[in-house]
Amino acid sequence: MNGEKNSSNSRVLKLKYVKIGYHYLITYLLKLCLVPLMAVIIVQASRLSLNDIHQTWLHLEHNLVYVVVLSAFVLVGSTVYFMTRKRSVYLVDYACYLPPSKLKVEHDRFMKHCKLMGCFDETSLVFLDKILGRSGLGEETCAPEAMHYLPPKPSMEAARQETEQVMFGALDTLFANTNVKPNDVGILVVNCSLFNPTPSLSSMIINKYKMRGNIKSFNLGGMGCSASLIAVDLVKDMLQVHRNNYAIVVSTENITQNWYSRNKKAMLLPNCLFRVGGVAVLLSNKSVDQRRSKYKLIHVVRTHCGANNKAFNCVRQEQDDVGKTGVSLSKDLLTIAGNALKSNITTLGPLVLPISEQILFYVTLVANKLINAKIKPYIPDFKLAFEHFCIHPGGRAVIDELEKNL
Incomplete structure (x- = not known):
C-alpha cells in the first residue's frame, strides 16, 4: 500500500511540474x-562594413522627403497613441x-440593551442573540x-x-496621510444607501x-453594498476624461435612522449586521503618484442582476x-x-488568466x-491570476456562501 501511495504521489508531483513547465512555455513563447x-539580426549587423553603413546614410540623404514623411507619420501616430491611450x-x-x-457595543451589552428597550418579544430576542x-x-x-x-x-x-463624524473623521486622516489638500481634489463621489438628506x-x-x-x-443612494464598487467604477471612467486629477470616494452607511424596533425577523437582521x-479612498491618474500608490486599478467588473425579480427584492x-x-x-x-x-468571475477570467x-x-x-468527447470541463487555476481575494464582509453567512461558490 505504501509503495502504491508513493507512486501515486510521484505521478501527481510529475503532473504538477509538467503543468508548471507548460505554463511558463506558453507565457514566454513569444x-x-x-x-x-x-x-x-545581430549576426547580419556584425557583417556590415563601414562602407555599407556609409552607403545606407547616403541613400537616406538622397531620399530626404521620404524620411521626413515617415518621421511625421511616426510623430503623429505616437501623439495620437499617447493622447488616446487608457490612463492608469x-x-x-x-x-x-x-x-x-465610548461607542463600543459588546455582545452582552447589545442584548441587555435590546431587552431593556421593551420593543422586542422573547422570540425576537432569541433570534437576535x-x-x-x-x-x-x-x-x-x-x-x-443616539442608539x-x-x-x-x-x-x-x-x-x-x-x-459627519464618520465622513469627516476618515477624510481628515486621509488628507493628513497623503498631504493632499481638499482644493486639489477634482472629483468626489459619496455613497450611502439609506440616508440621503438635502x-x-x-x-x-x-x-x-x-x-x-x-x-x-456625485451622491449615490439606494444601491446597497454594491455602491462602493459602483463609485470606484464611476471614478475610473471620470479619470479617463479628466487628466492629472485626484478623486475621492467616501463610502458609509447610516445606522441612527435605520434601527428596526419591531419583531419581523427579515427586518431584524440589519440590527445585528x-x-x-x-x-x-484617494485615487489619482497622475503619473507622479505611481511610486507612492498602494494599488493600481486594472479591471472593474460588475454584473447587474436587477432584471431578476428575486435579486431586485432581496434587499x-x-x-x-x-x-x-426597516x-x-x-x-x-x-x-x-x-x-x-x-x-463576475466568468467575465473577469479572460481578462486576467x-x-x-x-x-x-x-x-x-x-x-x-464539436466532437462530443465527454471530457470533464477544465477549471482554470485562478491562483495563477490572483494572489488574494478580498471578500465583502456582509456577515458570516455571506462569507460562507462566497467561499462555497469560489
Missing part, C-alpha cells in the same frame, strides 16, 4: 521565438474611520450615540451627526472643506404591518450573491462541443 530572430488609475491611499471607544453570535462581528464594533440612550433617540439631526452628503463635504467650485461631485463605519427598505420602517433581507440574498460572483490556462479551457470546451 519571447522565446524572438531569440532566434534577434540572433539573426492609482489608489494612492485610504483611511477607515475609527469611532471613539442567535444571529449576533453567527454574524462574525467582534467585541470592538460601535453603534451611533446608546434608553429609549434610543433617532432623529434627522442625530443621523447627520453620525454621518443638502446631500457630497455637499456637506464640499462645504466643510471649502472645496473648489468646479469639482465634479450593521455598525458605525466608513472609508475615504428592500419597507414598512412592516404596523408601519415601522430594511428587509430576503433568504434569496445568499443565492443571488453567489450567482453574481460566478458571473494567463494564456496557458485559457488554451486548456477552450480546448476542452471545443472538444466537448
Whole structure:
C-alpha cells in the first residue's frame, strides 16, 4: 500500500511540474521565438562594413522627403497613441474611520440593551442573540450615540451627526496621510444607501472643506453594498476624461435612522449586521503618484442582476404591518450573491488568466462541443491570476456562501 501511495504521489508531483513547465512555455513563447530572430539580426549587423553603413546614410540623404514623411507619420501616430491611450488609475491611499471607544457595543451589552428597550418579544430576542453570535462581528464594533440612550433617540439631526463624524473623521486622516489638500481634489463621489438628506452628503463635504467650485461631485443612494464598487467604477471612467486629477470616494452607511424596533425577523437582521463605519479612498491618474500608490486599478467588473425579480427584492427598505420602517433581507440574498460572483468571475477570467490556462479551457470546451468527447470541463487555476481575494464582509453567512461558490 505504501509503495502504491508513493507512486501515486510521484505521478501527481510529475503532473504538477509538467503543468508548471507548460505554463511558463506558453507565457514566454513569444519571447522565446524572438531569440532566434534577434540572433539573426545581430549576426547580419556584425557583417556590415563601414562602407555599407556609409552607403545606407547616403541613400537616406538622397531620399530626404521620404524620411521626413515617415518621421511625421511616426510623430503623429505616437501623439495620437499617447493622447488616446487608457490612463492608469492609482489608489494612492485610504483611511477607515475609527469611532471613539465610548461607542463600543459588546455582545452582552447589545442584548441587555435590546431587552431593556421593551420593543422586542422573547422570540425576537432569541433570534437576535442567535444571529449576533453567527454574524462574525467582534467585541470592538460601535453603534451611533443616539442608539446608546434608553429609549434610543433617532432623529434627522442625530443621523447627520453620525454621518459627519464618520465622513469627516476618515477624510481628515486621509488628507493628513497623503498631504493632499481638499482644493486639489477634482472629483468626489459619496455613497450611502439609506440616508440621503438635502443638502446631500457630497455637499456637506464640499462645504466643510471649502472645496473648489468646479469639482465634479456625485451622491449615490439606494444601491446597497454594491455602491462602493459602483463609485470606484464611476471614478475610473471620470479619470479617463479628466487628466492629472485626484478623486475621492467616501463610502458609509447610516445606522441612527435605520434601527428596526419591531419583531419581523427579515427586518431584524440589519440590527445585528450593521455598525458605525466608513472609508475615504484617494485615487489619482497622475503619473507622479505611481511610486507612492498602494494599488493600481486594472479591471472593474460588475454584473447587474436587477432584471431578476428575486435579486431586485432581496434587499428592500419597507414598512412592516404596523408601519415601522426597516430594511428587509430576503433568504434569496445568499443565492443571488453567489450567482453574481460566478458571473463576475466568468467575465473577469479572460481578462486576467494567463494564456496557458485559457488554451486548456477552450480546448476542452471545443472538444466537448464539436466532437462530443465527454471530457470533464477544465477549471482554470485562478491562483495563477490572483494572489488574494478580498471578500465583502456582509456577515458570516455571506462569507460562507462566497467561499462555497469560489
